[in-house]
Amino acid sequence: MSSLKVSIIGASGYVGGELLRLLLDHPEVEIQQVTSSSHLGEYVYQQHPNLRKRTSLKFSDPNQVTPCDVLFLAMPHGESQRKINQYAQTAPKIIDLSADFRLRDASLYTQYYGETHQAPEWLGRFVYGLPELHREEMRQASYISGVGCNATAANLALYPLVKAGVLDLSLPIIVDVKVGSSEGGATPNAGSHHPERSSVVRTFSSYGHRHTAEVIQELGLKAVHLTMTSVDLVRGALAAAHAFTLPDVTEKDLWKIYRQWSESEPFIRLVKDRRGVHRVPEPKILAGSNYVDVGFDFDPQSRRVVALAAIDNLMKGAAGSAVQAMNLMCGFEETTGLTFSGLHPI
Structure with a gap:
């Protein structure tokens, strides 16, 4: 069976780095592209030094992402909602780690984020990204939000x-x-x-x-x-x-x-x-x-x-839950790529 092709838009931050670390070791995944406007052309390990000798990927232009199976969005809050229609043309499945699609009620978003949501018609299409609360919905989902x-x-x-x-x-x-x-x-x-x-x-x-x-x-x-x-x-x-x-x-x-x-x-x-x-x-x-x-x-x-x-x-509160959600969404064993137990002493 061919590997799942995934890309990450906004991969130079801490959450993007954690996604990369997890997905590089995921047996069912091939990382196709990782993007960063501010570090365009740099090797990934120049921003994520723990990934040196793990990948030769370079950051590409976020405006030149090619079609993939799953698209991870790891951009600052407010950016995904402005381009969600474009991203939906790039991949049939999207996991957005920002706050843009966590809330189903546009008025609640306005109350807590102080601005009007730019794509309120998309709010109901995303499943909230905590598997312990929404496991069965994720198995059928095409769009999953991140979690705070x-x-x-x-x-x-x-x-x-x-x-x-x-x-x-x-x-x-x-x-x-x-x-x-x-x-x-x-x-x-x-x-x-x-x-x-x-x-x-x-x-x-x-x-x-x-x-x-x-x-x-x-x-x-x-x-x-x-x-x-x-x-x-x-x-x-x-x-x-x-x-x-x-x-x-x-x-x-x-x-x-x-x-x-x-x-x-x-x-x-x-x-x-x-x-x-x-x-x-x-x-x-x-x-x-x-x-x-x-x-x-x-x-x-x-x-x-x-x-x-x-x-x-950065893990259960962001990248780890996102990969767990991807596993459920794509029919993989839920714990795949996520069994690292932490370190002691540290």
Whole structure:
């Protein structure tokens, strides 16, 4: 059987680099083109030095992409929606890693992104790109969106509890997300300058972060609030979701919910031990991995549950989920090319 021909538009950033790393080792895929306007003609490894001796590909012109089987779009937010009709002529299947097609409601997009969507007729054609929530839809899909890394951590922290119906949704849910610097992308700014970014614990969005919209949409929650804090970490995100259970919910019930869910999912790992350094989810050991480590703690007196989820923001929060989605979309084994378990120590 011939290999699936894939191309990546916008491959010079961190997410594009992760896509390349994963797809180069994917047994069913041949990378046809990778594009970058700002690094046109350069070897890929000049921007992604970890790929030296792995590929001799050069960045090509994004305006000269030839037809392929699957097209990955890894451009800044706002660009895909302006050219989606053109890209749809290039490939029958598209995975867009930007925020452009994550939200189904154009008014919700305007509320959280502060501008009118340029292709609202396309919003309903994309499946939201988190396989744990939309696996069966992806098997039939032609267009799949990306996911917000913070939203992914929040959604996977809360999803099993929301699905099981054990939360008191009359009370607000607060999600505190700690994030690494790679979330800001490869283009530097004043806040990412090393003397300013190093050693920080800086809350940069107390409320109203854009990724909140994805949690509202995917979990159907009305009273959910995300707070984002930068920490001295390059890769990784840790969500701690604070919620309250309904009366009569026990810790045993929560154990059952999490165990059943984690056992049914290839990339969800339940981390809740009584002792040891690694008794709770920790993003550090997930670097380069598509795994999600989840856990919880429960105060039966107050009915407060703290649900935890740790991810690599560039992997499960971006490129890893996209390749997992491609596997489902194209009929491959879901875990193909994604079984790297992370490093320890690191």
